Amino acid sequence: MEPVALDALGPSGPYRARNRRVVPDVSGTAVAELSMVPRLYVDRALAALRRAPVLPVAERTAALADAARIFLADTVEGLSFETYERSVSRVSGVPISIVRRAAAEIAEAAEQAHRSAYGARPCGAVTDWRDPATRDGSGVWTRRGDVFAVHAAGNHPAPHALWLEALALGYHVAVRPSRREPFTPHRLVAALRAAGFGPERVALLPTDHDGADAILAGADLGLVYGGDDVVRKYAGDARVLVQGPGRSKILITADTDWRERLDTIVDSISFHGGVACLNTTAVLVEGDPGPLAAAIAERLAALPSLPPDDDRAVLPVQGAESARTVERYLRAQARESKAWLGGEGILEELGDGSTVLRPAVHQLDSADDRRLGVELPFPCVWVAPWSPEDGVAPLRGSLVLTVMTRDDELVDRLLDEPTISNVYHGDHPTYWLEPGVPHDGFLGEFLMRSKTVLRG
Amino acid sequence: MATTLEDPVLDLPFDVRPDPEEFLRAALRWHFSPETGAPFWVERARSFDFDPVEDIRGFADLSRFPNLANDLRDVPARDLVPRGYGPDPEIVGVYDSGGTTGAPKRVVLLREWTDRMLAWSSAQLDRHGVPRDVDWLQVVPTGPHMVGETFSRQTVARGGWPFTVDIDPRWVKKLIAEGRSAEAGAYTEHLVDQLAHPLESQDIGVLLLTPPVLERLARRDELVALVRKKVKAIMWVGTQMDADTRDLYRTEVFPDTILVSGFGNTMLLGHTCERPGLTADDPCVYDPFSPYMSLNVVDEDTGEPVPHGERGRLVMHHVSKGLFLPNNLERDYGTRIAGPEGQVGDSVADIAPVKVFDDEVVIEGVY
Structure with a gap:
């Protein structure tokens, strides 16, 4: 099959660049040619986004709902939904059932974007200065800027659900897709443009590093996904919100029997193929971690190795070379730990150049082992003992912490810890997420501010 | 004695091409006697x-x-000039190359060579349709760098006046090498601020600048309008510009302006314009002023020429009566392109200080 042409989507329509990057699938076959725009194009596209008048809120809300329908049902830029979901699965290696679910989540997020976005509004602020409350003086919730830039992730389609809230709030948005999986933002941006935002309010700008800097520089605010290096790079930049490593964890205290929660624990590690920031990276248990690690390993060992576009697939797939790189890295990290699964290697070749990353379960001796934060893009978990004396410290730096305990004071302390973003108390998987709850804070906390308006 | 060594083949007008080997042998007799x-x-x-x-x-x-x-980093500059020019050779100046790492290489530009090179380059500009008798605004390095002085002379020779804004390229490279990209950007904005004044007040017919400066100029609507109104031709030099960007300038930003590039190098002692008649899809190809300036695109391990269309490292030769600078291995790489009939050495495109453009490798993390 001929590679699909994924054009940039700029202010005067689709743009086919001379500079195109091949997007390979996991077997190395070219699936798409992505048009890479130069910096000059980025500059001009951002200028056009800035010039465009803001749509009234009702029109934005309606357009988002319409985009949800188009995204799921229509042929968009020549791609049917079936071709789209298969392409995403083939290039990202994410199981197709997960891609399908993520697409549904994105569509639901688009329908709910207004409610989710405005859910962040402080109760002391109204949405419009015409509100009667301003006669006596009131906060009014206003945008911090006009143009929002997104350096998107390519691990999983679902993160694209987030930036839709910016459109709901009246921002104009420029998305730089990842080169690994540009299909989802391409389809989503095209659907939004067709649904009423038009080419002047949302753009897809595939570009190299130089152009990527230009997208952030030309926008008022930006959202960037990345690892520790990206977090460090933007640490001092108040205009950039970084979605860093997930390092989600589960803590089980002695008053709770993990045997009754094993489904949730295993699911937290392996659902989404283990590629999401919400997947559990570490499990800490009060008492001997050995039996728990053994039980997790037994369950995960049973998962089948299948091509990602097989409906029964549950494990992630990568190209042979990148899969070997991940395995080498794991092996180096796992030294002097007890391997319950994956100690002999995690790779299973599918024979077409692609490789399944099979689960790995390692046991560590102490709760302060820094490897509890080694997050890899497949079901890979570190199991360690925890005691009340260890306290909150080993649980720092978690996007989601599921805590299975009857100790409410412990829950208080975990909730008070600033570097834990979300606390799920009880039998809940770390990947639980619904529209309307904050994922890493509400996006609106970053995009908006309150101003006092007094009128008379 | 000097008169017998002074072969007339060394003094031909710019548009008379000598037989390369006859010329080379005459030059070697001159330089090594x-x-x-x-x-x-x-x-x-x-x-x-x-x-x-x-x-x-x-x-x-x-x-x-x-x-x-x-040796060119510390040799007394006067020792580089052939004795045949007598005790008081007419020079344009003494110029540096690079200088980003360590001491710069230093060359001497003689008036005689400069006039010949500029006459040739000027004829190239004519072929691109760049008008004569107009004033130029030049945003290029002066100081120890050759480009500012040579273009000022060329502008005067073409009947115009040069207006200038200086660039310190070593400072910019230093900022970039240290990861201070915001400061590098601020410096470039500072250049655009400066060029705005002569662009507004003077009758500028040609702009000479670098791609980063042009890019920032293009972000300012009022300057774009001024360029569209006044400027007949934009010549860019210093770094490369991809085909998509060139096409955007030609079709969207400055649709009625001639856009032409130049490539210069201190060790070649001159510059050349892009080959006329290239299509929008072609890379910018540069044919040097053969046989005086010549270059080879080679495999840096073997020193052998790379196949046409492949990238290799640049080896440059300058052979004129005024100076002899053979076999300089440059830091830059380029794509080897077949030269026009009769040219010594290769033509070159996509000159940049990197061999390949690597993809980043990220291991840890899920993104």
Whole structure:
């Protein structure tokens, strides 16, 4: 099959660049040619986004709902939904059932974007200065800027659900897709443009590093996904919100029997193929971690190795070379730990150049082992003992912490810890997420501010 | 004695092409005879294991010369000028190359060579349709760098006046090398601020600048309007510009303006314009002023030429009556392109200080 042409989507329509990057699938076959725009194009596209008048809120809300329908049902830029979901699965290696679910989540997020976005509004602020409350003086919730830039992730389609809230709030948005999986933002941006935002309010700008800097520089605010290096790079930049490593964890205290929660624990590690920031990276248990690690390993060992576009697939797939790189890295990290699964290697070749990353379960001796934060893009978990004396410290730096305990004071302390973003108390998987709850804070906390308006 | 060594083939007008080998042999006799040669070369030749006059039969043999680039970092500049020019040679100036790492290489630009090179380059501009008798606004380095002075002379020779804004490229490279990209950006904005004044108040017909400055100029609507109104041609130099960007300038930003690029190098002692008649899809190809300026695109491990269309490292030769600078291995890489009929050496495109453009490798993390 001929590679699909994924054009940039700029202010005067689709743009086919001379500079195109091949997007390979996991077997190395070219699936798409992505048009890479130069910096000059980025500059001009951002200028056009800035010039465009803001749509009234009702029109934005309606357009988002319409985009949800188009995204799921229509042929968009020549791609049917079936071709789209298969392409995403083939290039990202994410199981197709997960891609399908993520697409549904994105569509639901688009329908709910207004409610989710405005859910962040402080109760002391109204949405419009015409509100009667301003006669006596009131906060009014206003945008911090006009143009929002997104350096998107390519691990999983679902993160694209987030930036839709910016459109709901009246921002104009420029998305730089990842080169690994540009299909989802391409389809989503095209659907939004067709649904009423038009080419002047949302753009897809595939570009190299130089152009990527230009997208952030030309926008008022930006959202960037990345690892520790990206977090460090933007640490001092108040205009950039970084979605860093997930390092989600589960803590089980002695008053709770993990045997009754094993489904949730295993699911937290392996659902989404283990590629999401919400997947559990570490499990800490009060008492001997050995039996728990053994039980997790037994369950995960049973998962089948299948091509990602097989409906029964549950494990992630990568190209042979990148899969070997991940395995080498794991092996180096796992030294002097007890391997319950994956100690002999995690790779299973599918024979077409692609490789399944099979689960790995390692046991560590102490709760302060820094490897509890080694997050890899497949079901890979570190199991360690925890005691009340260890306290909150080993649980720092978690996007989601599921805590299975009857100790409410412990829950208080975990909730008070600033570097834990979300606390799920009880039998809940770390990947639980619904529209309307904050994922890493509400996006609106970053995009908006309150101003006092007094009128008379 | 000097008169017999002063072969007329060394003094041809720019538009009369000498036979390359006849020219080379005459140049070697001139440069390596104690009566006419530069003290630098006459002295260095003593340690060669070959005789430059007898053993060098063609341009391919220039690779036998050791790379003396390092000597150019500290040799007294006066020792570089052939004695045949007498005690008081007419020079345009003494100029540096690079200088980003360590001491710069230094060359001497003689009036005679400069006039010939500029006459040739000027004819190239004519072929691109760049008008004569207009004023230029030049945002390029002056100081120890050659480009500012040579273009100012060229502008005057073409009947215009040069207006200038200086650039310190070493400072910019230093900022970028240290990861201070915001400061580098602020410096470029500072250049755009400065060029805005003459662009507003003077009748500027040609803009000479670098791609980053042009890019920032293009972000300011009022300057874009001024360029569209006044400027007949934009010449960009210094770094490369991809085909998509060139096309955007030509079709969207400055649709009625001639856009032409130049490539210059201190060790070539001059510059050249892009080959006329290239399509929007072609890379910018540069044909040097053969046989005086010539270059080879080689595999840096073997020194052998790379196939046409492949990237390799640049080796440059300058051979004129005024100076002899053979076999300089540059830091830059380029794509080897077949030259026009009769040209010595290669033509080149996509010149940049990198061999390949690597993809980043990220291991840890899920994104």
